[in-house]
Amino acid sequence: MTDCCSTSTQTAELCACDEGIDLLDDAPSASAIQIHPFTRREVLKYMGGFVLTGFLAACGQTASAPGTRDGATVQAGKNGGKLQKLDLAFCSQVLCVLPFEVAKQQGYFEEAGYDVNLVYMKGGTQAITALLSKGVDFVGTPMDLVVRSVDEGKDVRMVASTSRLPFFALVTAPEQAEAITSVAGLAGKRVGVGNLGTTDDLLLRTLAVKNKIDPEEIESVALGPNLADTLLRGEVDAGMVQEPALTLVTEKGGRLLANFMDLKETTETLGGAYQFMGLNTRPDVIEEQPDTLRALARALVRANAWILEHSGADIVKAAPEELVAGGNTEVFAKALDRYKQSLYPGDGIIEEANVRRVVDAQRAAGLIDEGKEIDLSSLFTNEFIESQG
Structure with a gap:
């Protein structure tokens, strides 16, 4: 296997050979997925520039087995007991990562008996690909991607809710504010999204249909998780952004x-x-690892409760600063105070009506064939939340 620390390629500077966050690259099969020991700062720096492509295996390290890293257990730091190691991958939008980072930083995963390695992906699509290819067993991604997977005959199921509203808003570039006064004005325009096929892109299509525009008349441009600078430079006409x-x-x-x-x-x-x-996760994981799913779900519910109980100024400390647009944590903190009660459910319950709206939106956007029914029970289960009493 190539030792990228000795190469002169553009990825060499990312191969620091130090302990850090893992990144799963795109891969069509489990055998092709590799774990890269880059630091989170390095990974997120390059995610901001959207050049996370074509990584080689770092420092001669081989891929870990699905759902584990470097063996089954490690000594716990707090209680002296043993923790089971596992990888949890998710898309790298800043509001998306908060429950997962809080659960890790507050020790909720550890108290549940797990050493969770948070795997920052280029987008939710890549995380779902890793799940389906059994590169990982657990991912944090939007329901939109669960629906797309099931619609295409691939079994994925949501087992706990970490947010009940999309984290996106559609805004024009400043120089286009006078020319584009409504969604209808986006016909023929370039609109930045994090990645093609993910929730922000799908919502853009839904808005187009509701405003009587053919979605194909809008050019979606994949810009990565932090597209504010591109939007401010006017390189796209509008963008789906977060706070x-x-x-x-x-x-x-x-x-x-x-x-x-x-x-x-x-x-x-x-x-x-x-x-x-x-x-x-996948149905086989639900059958084989119910205790793990129950523990992870409990930790994430606790994390959301912590978010709801704390100020934006406290919450923002859990966010990787590299993902905060403009590095402006004060603005981000105020936004969290404004939106957190709407965004983050305190109980982790997945509401059927909210799932149905995802399916309906995709059908309206032309992504689900007319007349095709999707069994909502194939998309989610609350058994691991409800079993906790």
Whole structure:
């Protein structure tokens, strides 16, 4: 296997050979997936520039077995007992990662008996690919990708909700604010999204249909998890952004066209809350590792409770600063205070009505064939939440 620490390729500077966060690269099969020991700072720095492609295996290390790292257990730091190691992959949008980072940083995973390695992916699509190829057994991704997978005949199931609203808002570039005054004005325009086929892209298509635009008339441009700078430079005409990017762009003159972080506006557009992020896995994992799923779900519920009980100023400390648009943690903290009660459920329950809206939105956007029914029970289960009493 190539030792990238000795190569002169553009990826060599990422091969620091130190302990750090793992990154799963794109792979069509489990055997092709490799774990890369890059530091989180290095990974997120390059994610911001959207050049995380074609990584070689780092420092001669081989891939870990699915769901584990370097053996089954490790001595716990707090209680002296043994922790089971596992990888949990998720998309790297800043609001998405908070429950997972809080669960790790507050010790909730460890108290449940697990040493969880958080795997930052380029997007939810890559995380789902890793799950389906059995590169990992647990991922945090939006319900949209669960629906897309099931619609294509691939079994994925959500077992706990970490957010019940999408973390996105549609805003114009400042220089386009006068020309684009509504969603209808996006026909023929370039709109930045984190990645193609993920929730922000799907919601953009849904908005197009509701505004009587053919989604194909809007050019979706994949820009990675932090597209604020590209939007401010006017390299795209509009973008699906999170906070604090939304505040930063509107302060510079961008026009807000739709805000899915606001429950009232989401209800007006979609009819109610829209199941977004959650803990997802495969049916074989549900059958073989129920205790692990119950423990992870419990830790994430505790993390969301912590988020709801704390100020934005405290919560923002759990966010990787490399993912905070503009590095403006003060703006981000204020946004968390404004939206957290709407975004993060305190009980982890997945509401059927919210899942149905995801399916309905995809059908309206032309992603699900007319007349095709999707069994909602094949998309999620609350058994690991409800069994905790």
